[in-house]
Amino acid sequence: AVVSTQSTGITVVPDTKVPNAASFTLNKEDHTLGNLIREQLLHEPHVVFAGYKVPHPLVAEVVIRVQTDGEISPQNAFSSALTDLISEVCLLEERYKAALRDKRDLNN
């Protein structure tokens, strides 16, 4: 289901029915990124709604819907969530490398 001919990409579709809402469709992705981004979006300020779905298990696609209160656009919220996640994973990587060094020194 992953090795498809579709290219990786992201499509942004603004929601017409409510203000300040958009859906982001991620190709070649699954719950690994979907749930991760959704949870981080809920931490961002000015985010009123954040949810994700995998429309069909046989198609590698995730749709993330974001609605904000107007102070920032949904695109900005999404972008800031991504930045926060990247900084979190970087921090985790650094702390892991430090913990590994300490463990190795302890073993030796």
Added chain:
Amino acid sequence: MPYANQPTLKILELTDENIKFIIEKTDLAVANSLRRVFIAEVCTLAIDWVQIQQNTSVLIDEFLSHRMGLIPLTSDEIVDQLQNFRDCSCVDYCRECSVELTLDVRCNEETPRHVTTRDLISSNLKCIPVTSKVRDHETHGDGSPDDILICKLRKGQHLKMKMYARKGFSKEHNKWSPCSAVGFEYDPDNALRHTTYPMASEWPKSDYSELEEEQSQAVYEVYGKPEKFWYNIESIGSLKPENIVLTGLQVLKKKLMDLQNHFNNEIAKEALYIG
């Protein structure tokens, strides 16, 4: 930045096969995504192309090919140096994107000959069957794996094949998974009541439980959230467990960064349409 979690990590145990660690002060989604990445998106090497030149054994060609694919190959040093097969500029397989292995066994004795992974000859000494590596360096303990049996040959039977191993990840086929199991636990005393036990006293306590003898579940925390996650990653042998975690974190970081790039491009394109 201010709304990002600041997770802490502590390694409990590190052996050749296992790594046990705790991640704290982060969300369940982050912990779960990491677990998924360790299982499915860390690259290793595995045989993916088999040409059977001689097979007079009792097992059919595709059966043998399937078995060859499942043989774990040491990937620690080499997986980063190889190119992705689909991105490589070569037509078929080449040294840049794959490792060639051969197998040529003929049974000439009266007793049956066991064809094992010890008979596999690799063109790159950094990529050999995991079972061959163990015996070369260490003395035989009880825990070390025996050579994997591929096939048994009777007198006169001959098995000869040429194979290419390439790198891949478990989403494409599980033979590329570096982990045999990933233990994952949070809230060992069920304070958040994510599980509802009809009779909690029936169930054994977790290794990480902090309960007294008589207690079977912790007091219910209504507004609690999962914050502390215990991992136990068991490696097959193709990658060292500490490398699985390191690569997993790097893979997740790369996915997020690539997504951010795509996203910024998309936003820039939209700006061009409007303006």
